[in-house]
Amino acid sequence: MVPSPRGEVEPFRVMQILGKAQQREDALLLCVGQPRAGAPGPVLAAASEALVGASLGYTATLGLPELRAAIARWHAHTYGTPTRAEQVVVTTGSSGGFVAAFLALLSPGDAVALARPGYPAYRNTLHALGAEVVELDCGPETRYQPTVEHLEACGRELKMVIVTSPDNPTGTIIDPAELQRIARWCERRDVVLLSDEIYHGISYGQTTATARQFSPEAITVGSMSKFFCMTGWRLGWLIMPEHLVETFDNLQANLALCPPAIAQHAALAAFTPDSLSELRSHVREYAETRDYLTAELPKLGLGSFAPPDGGFYLWVDVSHLTDDSEAWAADLLEETGVAVAPGKDFDTTSGHKFIRISFCISLEQARQAVVRLAEWLG
Ligand SMILES: Cc1ncc(COP(=O)(O)O)c(C=O)c1O
Structure with a gap:
């Protein structure tokens, strides 16, 4: 049996990198757009109540x-x-x-x-x-x-x-x-x-x-x-x-x-106000990590990125380092445990020149990633 041509879509390379990264204990996941924190406390309480009451x-x-x-x-x-x-x-x-x-x-x-x-x-x-x-x-x-x-x-x-x-x-x-x-x-x-x-x-x-x-x-x-x-x-x-x-x-x-x-x-x-105040504190953390990375990455020669006004991504031009950001990201993961997303997922024409870095990680994880990147990039 063969799949229908319309079912044959491109793989989501981020998920492939994530799968590989999750096999390593030392992985730093800068590849995935998933907030580090879970749902706010009041949401978890409401879920527990619903389990028995609804x-x-x-x-x-x-x-x-x-x-x-x-x-x-x-x-x-x-x-x-x-x-x-x-x-x-x-x-x-x-x-x-x-x-x-x-x-x-x-x-x-x-x-x-x-x-x-x-x-x-x-x-x-x-x-x-x-x-x-x-x-x-x-x-x-x-x-x-x-x-x-x-x-x-x-x-x-x-x-x-x-x-x-x-x-x-x-x-x-x-x-x-x-x-x-x-x-x-x-x-x-x-x-x-x-x-x-x-x-x-x-x-x-x-x-x-x-x-x-x-x-x-x-x-x-x-x-x-x-x-x-x-x-x-x-x-x-x-x-x-x-x-x-x-x-x-x-x-x-x-x-x-x-x-x-x-x-x-x-x-x-x-x-509710309690949930919203918890959620806004996460945004303040993203802001700190964003400020740290936007200051440090240029020092590593990774200074060409779009202004990250919102969300938690940096779209970084790596064309001076590689012509194949997918292979580059695979080597980076293999050699350092730092997982970033290859740009090809997001741009089939020029994505091979870019990587996407997610910064919904902790500031400490961002620091570790910068140390490993600095060493790897020499
Ligand atoms: C721009 C954009 N739209 C939609 C989605 C889908 O998200 P979800 O289905 O979790 O709401 C994502 C997920 O990362 C996204 O980045």
């Missing part, structure tokens, strides 16, 4: 009504944008939200524009679903973010545009004025704007705007994975114009029945 059967397909309401309140409060619980679809991680959004809004052959470099799962999932990916070559001159000029220049009739801010792998935040221009451009042409905002809450002084501030037609994607430190709980959400929700309800009923019940009960406690 039925944990299937929930409503769109998510627990009280969780949809909590997410709507969070969104409205954070951005001052009126948001109704009825506009929120709770999903199985934001990953589940992307699959649902692509299925709900695209037909095979539809063109979707996204930035290169960018998060590889968009490209691979779109490929598997038969959509056409239009990569916008985004470089340092636009802080690796797409602009209206990129969209104009691509010369394609687009059905969807995906914007990611703070970005993975570059860590840059899109200028709110440019996000507004893109939102208006999409609205005028009836192009769907899907705004991946899953790293919101993790930024270092720059403003993060939601696309919904600029267009009621935009769809935003959120997640409990990053700021909320709940990667394995598999919860995310979409906020969309209300008239689309029934389509997502029907799709999700068939794709997943419902998002994980225990995670939903627990997530209700993620928006």
Whole structure:
């Protein structure tokens, strides 16, 4: 039996490096975008309570009504944008939200524009679903973010545009004025704007705007994975114009029945002041590690990276050291135990010149990584 060509997507090299790194006791995992801390205390307490007190059967397909309401309140409060619980679809991680959004809004052959470099799962999932990916070559001159000029220049009739801010792998935040221009451009042409905002809450002084501030037609994607430190709980959400929700309800009923019940009960406690203060203390730690690495890496000759405005990634140019960052990362891991992500996952054209460093590690781990890197690089 042979797999269908549409199932043949690129491997996620980060996961391959992670698998190898986890076999070493001395590994320093600068390869994966997973917060070191687990879920906040009140979330863990709510999960324990739910284990004994809640039925944990299937929930409503769109998510627990009280969780949809909590997410709507969070969104409205954070951005001052009126948001109704009825506009929120709770999903199985934001990953589940992307699959649902692509299925709900695209037909095979539809063109979707996204930035290169960018998060590889968009490209691979779109490929598997038969959509056409239009990569916008985004470089340092636009802080690796797409602009209206990129969209104009691509010369394609687009059905969807995906914007990611703070970005993975570059860590840059899109200028709110440019996000507004893109939102208006999409609205005028009836192009769907899907705004991946899953790293919101993790930024270092720059403003993060939601696309919904600029267009009621935009769809935003959120997640409990990053700021909320709940990667394995598999919860995310979409906020969309209300008239689309029934389509997502029907799709999700068939794709997943419902998002994980225990995670939903627990997530209700993620928006409480105690949880939020715990989560904000993690962001302060990321900021310290970021400041340390952005000061130290240039001393090792690794000084060419995008400004890490938010999230926890550094997109580092290593072209002066190698023409094959995948082999370079493999040697680095083998010889020092420091695991970084090869750039090829995120950019199939120039990724061989880049690595991605995740800094959601402790400051102490970052220090050890710098010592080992300094020795290795001589
Ligand atoms: C930009 C971006 N979007 C979406 C995801 C998917 O995250 P999750 O499914 O855990 O919400 C990730 C994961 O790293 C990501 O970096």
